[in-house]
Amino acid sequence: MLRAATRWAAGCWRAPYKYTLYRAVSLSVSPQSALADETLQIRVQGLSPREQVTIRAVVVDEQGCLFDSCAHYAADNSGTVDLQRDASLGGDYTGVLPMGLFWSLSPAVMEKPYQRLEKKSVHKSPMVMDMLVHKGHMNPRAIPKDMAAKIKIERQFCAPGVRRIRLREGAVRGSLFLPPGEGSFPGVIDMFGDDGGLVEYRSSLLASRGFASLALPYVAFEDLPPAMTEFHLEYFEEAAKFLFRHPKVRGPGVGVIGTGKGADLALSMITFLPQVVAAVSISGCCANTAANLNYKDFTIPGLTYNMSRVRVSETAVFDVSEALDDPLDPANSQCLIPIEKAQGSFLFVVGENDLNWKSSVYAKAAIHRLQENGKTNFNLLTYPGAGHRIDPPCSPFCPAAVDRVLGVPILGGGELKAHCQAQEDSWQKIQDFFCLHLTEAEK
Template sequence: MLRAVSRCAAAGLCSTPAVLSTHRPVCVSVSPQSGLADEELHVRVQGLSPGAPVTLRAVAADEQGCLFDSCAQYEADGSGCVDLRREGSLGGDYSGGLPMGLLWALSPCVMEAPYRRLQRSSVHEALRLEVLVHRGHSHPEALPGALLAKGRCERLFLAPGVRRIRLREGAVRGSLFLPPGEGPFPGVIDMFGDDGGLVEYRSSLLASRGFASLALPYFAFEDLPPAMTEFHLEYFEEAANFLTRHPKVGGSGVGVIGSGKGADLALSMITFLPQVIAAVSISGCCANTAAPLSYKDITIPALAYNMSRVKISQSAVFDVSEALDDPLDPANSQCLIPIEKAQGSFLFIVGEDDRNWKSSVYAKAAVSRLQESGKSTYNLISYPGAGHRIDPPCSPFCPVAVDRVLGVPILSGGELKAHCQAQEDSWQKIQDFLHTHLQ
């Protein structure tokens, strides 16, 4: 209850006046005050006494009003300043020199339901973040000291001038994001995993970085199938044709980026669709999963799940890392995606602590198949300590999240620092890869 009270106060729900230093006003700057969600934040506190202990807290709310927060302990330097780019945290939700730690460590407040992700469903609304400075060192579960200063910023998912166009083109549904200017721009299809629905935040950020990006749902949205019972690659072909022919899209083909289930769909697209010339697989599998995939006279069966191999922890968190059948077992060879037939380029991004499934093993197997067929247009980036959900940078770390389909908390894996650094590093490498192969 103490943490609940403190976090309500931190969120501005209590009218606690700011307390000033005995010598000069304490102030906190958060910059940029308004910037894209994939930009690094710079937090700096001034006006403290040299060596003064303080606790910094960050607070944000999602679109449903659920509160998220984080905290870390610092000491002022000789000039009375705490600069998160220079000083390391002494404790709290993280320790050490993590300039973005307050943002990375955001998690549901104690009064909220656990295992919720801080994820934007409306990219038109900014994520508003509040940073508070409290006197003394307090732990996450304790009531914080007196409030010394408060700063705010907003995290945008659309750069000025980016256009969002809701798409109902033939059978294809989704949102097309176009950068400002005449173009033409490199075109990218963006897909996520088995949560379903329309997920736009990565596409909107890609458009903000110069890509014409199509956020493509494939089930549980509008008149699309409500569940993953079967996949027809013709749907994804229609989306690729639409994007290829769009007057704002240039180059000799389009790219595709997918996470989780969306990643093996991306591999199927580049394998069978000649207009797809670059594929980014994030935490994916080298086999078709979830449901059979058909294209013309070809059908690839789905790799099966065996729920008897699921482990449940004492805190009721489900570990499904062993549930998927082994795609490398010769008995499952018919489920493998024949990526050796593809003519395009591949980028595989995986976390070595992925506990959703063994994406690191699957990516290495995919690379081996490409090597055996004499292909060299691939790159595998494997991040030690990173988990399953590798999102754009500055996305809060979420090692456990409630699965939309199963309705239970699923272990994703990873460690805060390693995972969030993987998000930062991979985001730039994804953009470089797509620019290189789509120009």
């Protein structure tokens, strides 16, 4: 399967037909090599007036899985298709979506479904992608033919000069990404959900945008616990102290950004750790979830799941949106994170169509708790039509993905256009939030 996928991505697919190459047609992508969160300009020229074409994107990930997408276009009277201007008439999306080919990348028809396109080795090489133009409007799942033009592009996850330092500092594990240059930088700790492991692509992009970013795993990595059975906030405190004291990090403190389980850990960190002065919660819960959180002489119990409330679709996709116990039930009040004790600032980012759990409800409950205690140290970004995992811009929309813990595809919710627009909008606002609260005179 890997060899087959590689041959297709390389344009050498051995099938019982031959490509017809139309040399007059040109495909341009600008910039051809760019950071993965950048929007590109994509144009096809040299077509006949009103000619129909299919534009495709093809990429093989580091595990050998082939992802592809396609869209149907019609040239204007000059024989040009411009994705900044022209609407897709069909394929994997419709409408004027300049980055729609990236948004809609999904496992190819011969691959296992519900895999997530995610860059693992962000520092070693860019993500290389082929873009192709085919004559006519093709079925998105058909084997392509009649290739008219092709170009290879690169999606970079580290800007030139960004340094990656693997950490084994005391108990702390992870990767520290430092921007280029001599100055000190705002420091951010970056965490993801219960899939565990070391996830670096958001940290490397943050460093590319001027932040010293620590990608912090907390489960299922090296000598860290293999599963979420118990948490000790001292581990996260050690990470915060390390980043705060780093000579390349400026005060007045550090920030933390978390998605899913990483989001409620971020809320606990800003609540109890004085080094943390700004927290971004993406699709998080207002309670400590999954396992007990211990710190010094107290414990916040973990809000539990009831798997009997899980629903399974006809296509064997699991809907776990009702599985988590209700954090707003008075019986579960001991699981709530006392965020009103925090001295720092909060940014809540949620999709209103999150079907992993009710993150919009949880964010509003957290804000209500802050308001009840006279706090105004928060902002809320809420996006209609967006689902659970709100990543940096141009990340493919993945409405359902295989969960590492359960081993089955879990519904995340959302709609392609709304979700990907939420990713674009929130990314810059997250950076602005951290710049506002993490910037003071250099050390």
